[in-house]
Amino acid sequence: MTTVKINPKRLAALRARKGLSQKQLASKVGVDKGTVSRWERGETTRVRDEKLGLLCKVLHTTTAELSSDSPLSERSPDRETGSREQVNLMMDIACRNALGLVAMRYGVTRQQIVEIAPLLFFIAAERSLIDRREKLDRLRESVDRAIGEAADHLQNHLRGTQNWHDEELLEQEDASFAARDLFANQVGPWTDDRARSNPFARFLTNLLAETGLNPLVPISWEVGEGPTYRIGFEEVSKLVGGDSSACASVLSGKVALTDMPTDVRRGSSAVRAQWVNDQAGIEDRELKEFLETLDLQSFTLNLVETGGDDHGL
Numbered sequence: 001m002t003t004v005k006i007n008p009k010r011l012a013a014l015r016a017r018k019g020l021s022q023k024q025l026a027s028k029v030g031v032d033k034g035t036v037s038r039w040e041r042g043e044t045t046r047v048r049d050e051k052l053g054l055l056c057k058v059l060h061t062t063t064a065e066l067s068s069d070s071p072l073s074e075r076s077p078d079r080e081t082g083s084r085e086q087v088n089l090m091m092d093i094a095c096r097n098a099l100g101l102v103a104m105r106y107g108v109t110r111q112q113i114v115e116i117a118p119l120l121f122f123i124a125a126e127r128s129l130i131d132r133r134e135k136l137d138r139l140r141e142s143v144d145r146a147i148g149e150a151a152d153h154l155q156n157h158l159r160g161t162q163n164w165h166d167e168e169l170l171e172q173e174d175a176s177f178a179a180r181d182l183f184a185n186q187v188g189p190w191t192d193d194r195a196r197s198n199p200f201a202r203f204l205t206n207l208l209a210e211t212g213l214n215p216l217v218p219i220s221w222e223v224g225e226g227p228t229y230r231i232g233f234e235e236v237s238k239l240v241g242g243d244s245s246a247c248a249s250v251l252s253g254k255v256a257l258t259d260m261p262t263d264v265r266r267g268s269s270a271v272r273a274q275w276v277n278d279q280a281g282i283e284d285r286e287l288k289e290f291l292e293t294l295d296l297q298s299f300t301l302n303l304v305e306t307g308g309d310d311h312g313l
Contacts, residue, residue, distance in 0.1 A: 003046040006055075006066045012040040014059045014066070016090040019256060021226060024092060029054045030290065054290075092226060094253025101232025101257075104239075125182055128203040132184075136173055183223040195222040204229075216251070241269030246276040255279040 015025050015036075022036040029036075029051055038044040047055065056062055091099075103110050172187045179186060182200040195201065201221040208219065208231070216230035230251045239257075240246035249255045255276050264275045 003048050004052050004063060004067060005045050006039065006047055006052070007068055008040050008042040008045065010066055010068060011055070011059075012090075014061050015040075018059055019091055019093045019096045019258075020058075021090070021092045023225070025055075025058065028058045028287075028290070092253055093256045094228070094251065095226065097236075097250050097253060097257050098229070098232055101235040104235045105232065124204065124207070125180070125200070127207075128182060128200050129177055129180065131203055132173070132199055133177055136170065140170070183221070185223060195220040195225075195228075198223070201227070239269065240273035240276055243269075243273035243277070245280070246273040249276050249280040254283055 015022070020028075022040070023033045026033045026036045031051065035044070039047065052063060052066070055066065059066075099110050099113060103113060169187065173184070175181075176184050176186045181187075183194075183198040184200075196205075196218050198221065201219050204221070204227075205219045208229075213231075216233060217228075219227060219229045221227040233247065233251065236247050236250045240250070246255075250257060259279070260272065260275060264271055
């Protein structure tokens, strides 16, 4: 089986330019997220021909570009950058769309939003930790009051070794504050839905609800992944004339607003909605065609035989 050596840094840069997460690229190429991660870390530098072809198609690139030993240029070397340098951020399509919609809502530039993002994150993170500490303090005060109402012969038992696991959990929460553990990874046990139930995601969901705007879906944020949220419904609705399918395609990141041609953008809302729906249809057809090319029976058999190890992909 023929394989081709790729440049990990070029792969990561090209993926970032398309606004795809590792998980999204993996889905389009037909591998798992761990495989893409190993490719980009250089742990697996050789890729099978068929996977390389899919990578080139999804990233709109060539084998030569993916295989080049030189780093992918981010800007022309003679370009004056001034005090602001170009930063190559990995941002999925839904996030890029949200960035544009928020800029549209408040009449600011995308750059202004990005430049204020560290400060806003700092404020939200610290406020989230303060909120958790206040809740923990109130919980302990409530427990003390409740135990104080119990008969004397019960109080020692209520505070005794029978409840050691409860106090241990509260101590874990204390340690989590000290470590600025936003997602409470040091506190357990956890439910399966930790992406939505971790304290930072819940705090941001509540904060968004306080604006009076419909958040559409709760914010989901798994540690190690990017956040999932839906904002900008009013703006995208105006853009596409209230077409529900087009709105959903933009907010979910199926279609990138930055790909919209200038003549379409200057057209009517109906023209813009039609373009978005057409692009979404192309995405759906390409995914369907890709799935039809997979030999799922052989793929499943290979997973059984290898124990799910796809390092050779």
